[in-house]
Amino acid sequence: MRRKIVAGNWKMNGSKDLVNSLVGQIRSELASLDNGVEAVIIPPALFVGDVVRQADGQIAVGVQNIACWDSGAYTGEISAGMAKDSGCGYSLVGHSERRQLFGETDEQVSVKVVKALASGLDAVICVGETLDEREAGKAEDVVSGQVRKAVSEVGAGQWQQVVIAYEPVWAIGTGKTATAEDAQAMHAAIRAVLKSLGAPADEISLLYGGSVKADNAAALFAQPDIDGGLIGGASLNAEDFVSICRAMPGRS
Ligand SMILES: O=C(CO)COP(=O)(O)O
Numbered sequence: 001m002r003r004k005i006v007a008g009n010w011k012m013n014g015s016k017d018l019v020n021s022l023v024g025q026i027r028s029e030l031a032s033l034d035n036g037v038e039a040v041i042i043p044p045a046l047f048v049g050d051v052v053r054q055a056d057g058q059i060a061v062g063v064q065n066i067a068c069w070d071s072g073a074y075t076g077e078i079s080a081g082m083a084k085d086s087g088c089g090y091s092l093v094g095h096s097e098r099r100q101l102f103g104e105t106d107e108q109v110s111v112k113v114v115k116a117l118a119s120g121l122d123a124v125i126c127v128g129e130t131l132d133e134r135e136a137g138k139a140e141d142v143v144s145g146q147v148r149k150a151v152s153e154v155g156a157g158q159w160q161q162v163v164i165a166y167e168p169v170w171a172i173g174t175g176k177t178a179t180a181e182d183a184q185a186m187h188a189a190i191r192a193v194l195k196s197l198g199a200p201a202d203e204i205s206l207l208y209g210g211s212v213k214a215d216n217a218a219a220l221f222a223q224p225d226i227d228g229g230l231i232g233g234a235s236l237n238a239e240d241f242v243s244i245c246r247a248m249p250g251r252s
Contacts, residue, residue: 003205005228006245007040008235023054025238035250052087062090068111080119091116095126096169106149117158124163125150131170165230171210180219187225214243
């Protein structure tokens with residue numbers, strides 16, 4: 001049975017006030033939800049401790065990025081071990097904003113996946129094509145290549161810590177969402193790539209991200225290969241985030 005996950009990536013947004021108002025509200029509203037969804041909050045790293053305290057074990061917590069190294073003279077960086085030590089269960093790896101704005105390469109993404117898994121974090125590996133790549137008919141090739149490189153060093157016993165988030169770059173923060181059918185097609189392609197690599201593909205959760213909102217989440221989550229969402233803007237509002245969590249169909 002694949003995990004159903006709804007993760008909120010706050011990006012560089014929020015404040016202590018937001019943590020205090022949002023996390024408790026989300027926690028109490030999700031307490032009555034019985035559709036098996038695992039909610040994850042991924043705040044800026046400085047707020048991780050506050051979110052962990054407010055989440056009180058009811059909501060998982062993640063970081064948005066980790067370093068390629070374990071420790072040392074890397075000013076400004078945060079290691080996977082530190083995130084784990086601070087109460088995180090997850091790390092995003094290779095978000096398109098890291099790739100595009102900070103030049104993160106497929107090689108670095110692969111190293112970060114190794115670091116996350118070795119530290120006991122679940123890695124939410126982000127992949128996705130740009131609009132140019134989609135219009136050139138290369139979306140599936142690009143995404144398959146990103147997946148192959150990102151998981152190239154995953155050990156046989158580590159797949160249960162791997163989650164993949166398909167986030168088409170052109171759908172992030174734009175209000176444009178991939179249709180549920182297009183998203184499903186890419187998720188099926190990702191699962192086929194994982195299978196071809198010998199991974200237990202049917203047990204790996206695949207999330208969709210890119211302008212997921214309360215009103216489009218149900219159609220996306222109804223797709224057979226979409227196991228949840230990675231939510232940006234809508235995760236900064238408790239009601240929207242909870243509505244997205246509620247949109248997950250119950251286990252049958
Ligand atoms: O990048 C995203 C989540 O990681 C998606 O962001 P939006 O939901 O704001 O489009």
